[in-house]
Amino acid sequence: MRDDFVLTTCPFCGCGCSFYLTVVNGCAVSVESCFTDRVSQGKLCIKGRHAQEFIHSPERLQTPLIRRNGELAEASWDEALDFVSQGLKRIKQTFSADAIGLLSSAKCTNEENYLMMRLARAVIGTNNVDHCARLCHASTVAGLAAAFGSGAMTNSIPEVADAECILITGSNTVEQHPLIGSRVLTAKERGATLIVVDPRETPLSAQADLFLRPRPGTDVTWINGFMNVIIKEGLHNAAFIKERTEGFEDLAKTVAAYDPARVESTTGVPAAQLIQAARAYAGAKSAMILYAMGITQHSTGTDNVKSIANLAMLTGNIGRPHSGVNPLRGQNNVQGACDMGALPNVYSGYQPVADALARARFEKAWGCELPTKPGLTVVEMTNAAAAGQLHALYVMGENPVLSDPDINHVHEALKKLDLLVVQDIFLTETAKLADVVLPGACFAEKEGTFTNTDRTVLRVRKAVEPPGQARADWRVLCEVAQRLGGDGFSYNDVADIMAEIARVTPSYGGISYERLDRGETLSWPCPNPNSPGTAILHKERFTRGLGRFHAIEYRAPAEEPDDQFPLILTTGRSMFHFHTGTMTRRISLLNHEEPTGYVEVNPEDAHHLSLADGEKVEVKSRRGSIEIATLVTKRVPQGTVFIPFHFAECAANALTNSALDPDSKIPELKVCAVSIAKRSAK
């Protein structure tokens, strides 16, 4: 018997907890907490504690598959890789490089995202590379980049525990980022004021000092209302505004119209509560804002984020410990995938493709010419495929058939493609449509790094061998690139790739495997090998120089309830599952807790529609309908229903609206109009 403990990083949310995988005879048997880890401190959530269970699932993909006569059949690696490279070459010749799209993955390592980005740009010659950050924090990246110059969490996770005031909005922190939620609870016990602004009750709203419940989609209004109160009562930080920011006059003029009475009529938040919360936030010595999908997944997502940035700058809560604007990233490496430039408009380290200097730098590093036009985003790729403009899609570790809005449309679009390549660890709903399926390796089977939500680069270490013929994703990407004639894809190991990333990416300049394996905590920007990393951004000056206030007016959501579809549907995750459930639905304890989906309905609405708890109903929107069991609960306000989007058999995204935010192209997953009807029989 051989056994081992391998320190690695959790594959679920963006907290970035490290834990030990216990390996016995080449099999990962359990997860043990690591008490010296900076984020987890030996604490873990239900998903992390049982993360070993899906690794050795019998359903794991073990060999490449090629579609022959309409059926996916086993094939050798050579056959599959030749099929992929020939297919991509053919489409590039027949149409153009821009007829090919690539979806990278927030589940894969930084190195793999970098390679995917390089494959798209240097080898295929298109900027059509994107990943699921488009569906979660695209508006954060756009909004905070406009306001501060850098679109990431400004402070670090451990600081949360000592904040004096915490404003949480659109984030179910305890359920979705349990180890950050844990620190919020600690802060509360140490005397912090906790303000939760959310249409839906969450475990933290039960502990909150102030719980405000605005109507979904009215975030700009209540944030403007906050600022209105703060300016009117003189609670703003005039010195900070004068020295560090610009555009304050316009903002003051705009928010003057959002008095608490107007806010109350638009959002339904009582004026007295709003004033009390604004005073608590502005009056605290250090106030942190935590937010997530509830702010970003709107057709006004970028506006929402800019408003949050306004609020923080107005009170000078930025660039100091225990303060800042803190978007909580939903996936283990969604921050890293963005940093690595798996986005259609930027290279790694957010260097714009439209910038000739940046492009020249990458052309020199890679020794080839690069496309100049920014590429298509996730939803745009689907639309282009449906319109017959995109002919091939290479999907690594994503499941757009379940995660994207309006999935019936996605399904149709993917069927129209000439070539769909899916590289994944399970035969996902998307992989079932593919022409070629390449078996990849999960987090426990490869070396690499993840970047967590507070910009810290964390090591992922190989504990076990991939099943069957499956290979580490970075090796597959190198093979594909070499077959397409790409030079410079002969890396010995992932440390080589990280060295290249550090060479071309200023903010990762000082990050190396040597330093990480020494146990250093490195948060970017870390420009050189002597830099200790940066825990708090925008300390002396903003990345863009002066912080910019944006005067924002409220815009209503793209779809509002009417007679035919009288209820607002909002979607989200639950404590017990993760995203499309590819991993978590193969973990028995999680399935015991939550075997399938449900629609949360307020008791008043249930009474009105005469629905019983647990009854099967049909939920319908303009785009589709699903059959699902009800859950009657006061957790959702009257007029709003909630469906978790993990479950393929009752997929919330069959209903959601793919209306896009104009700046960041993020779809409005949080608000759409639906109706609920009893099912006659059954």
Add this chain to the structure above:
Amino acid sequence: MDSNLDNKTVGSVLVIGGGIGGIQASLDLADSGYRVYLLESLPAIGGVMPTLDKTFPTNDCSMCILAPKLVEAGRHPNIELLTYSDFESIEGEAGHFSVRVRRKPRYVDPEKCTGCALCTKVDVPDLSRVVEHDGELWVERIAIDEAKCVQCGDCARACVKENSNAPAMSSIYDRQSNGLLPLPELEKARSAVEMRNVREMSKEERLGYWCYQMSKCMKCYGCRDICPVFVESECRMEDWAKPGLLPPDAPLYHLARAYYIAQRCTHCGFCEETCPSSLPLRALVDLIRHEDADDLFAFVPGLSEEQLQRIHASFPVRVRQEEPA
């Protein structure tokens, strides 16, 4: 022996020295019907044997031989342990001796002390932290090194059992806690303070306190997964809580675990340290070991539906799922 033997003798024996020889002698005597006083100058019986790895000639593990005898001697109704005590003087004659024994000050009442070791978890200045005493065996019960004690009284405040004869205690060496202390962010003194606080609350306050604490639970099953003495096949915590419910049914979910491990809990404290919500789980186990559930939670498991209802009603909010209206 003279003919008056029967009138003069008492049926008790003093054994001096609580090593393996003394323990075996005491057990044999006690089993024969004698009342035995076992005198030992150190704070605990056991002597040199536990410091040995193997024994001659069979290479048996010495603790494997000694441990059952220690327990038996400790629990035998006919043996009274006089630990941390010295022999002073002896009078009388064979069959009827009278012995003076000097008991050294322990500052804790061994009858009351549960060995919870909370008093050792309070912060002690580094200067006075003892690492090891030569040849001294430290098991279960607590003693104080008077030379090092700074009389700060923190340990007395931490004590669950409110030792009446505890004027001041400190500078306590406890091997188990040493292993856990060096990590800076672990809230080391928490349990002690928390338990003390709970004991000072009224019944109603206790109910509110536990409802608040348990409402923070994230249902990660970490307290179960990390526990060294929890056997999943014997007690399925999943069966004690409604699936998908968050926070889980209070207090049954937590009490099921606490009662199940109460008698075998090793006080390692990992349940509390691994809890993402920082629930005082160790304190919970310690408390239910010594106190009635009714005193602790105003709740008797399995007895009163009405009380259960009351607890559920006072629970701040049922977040994940609710009973149908």
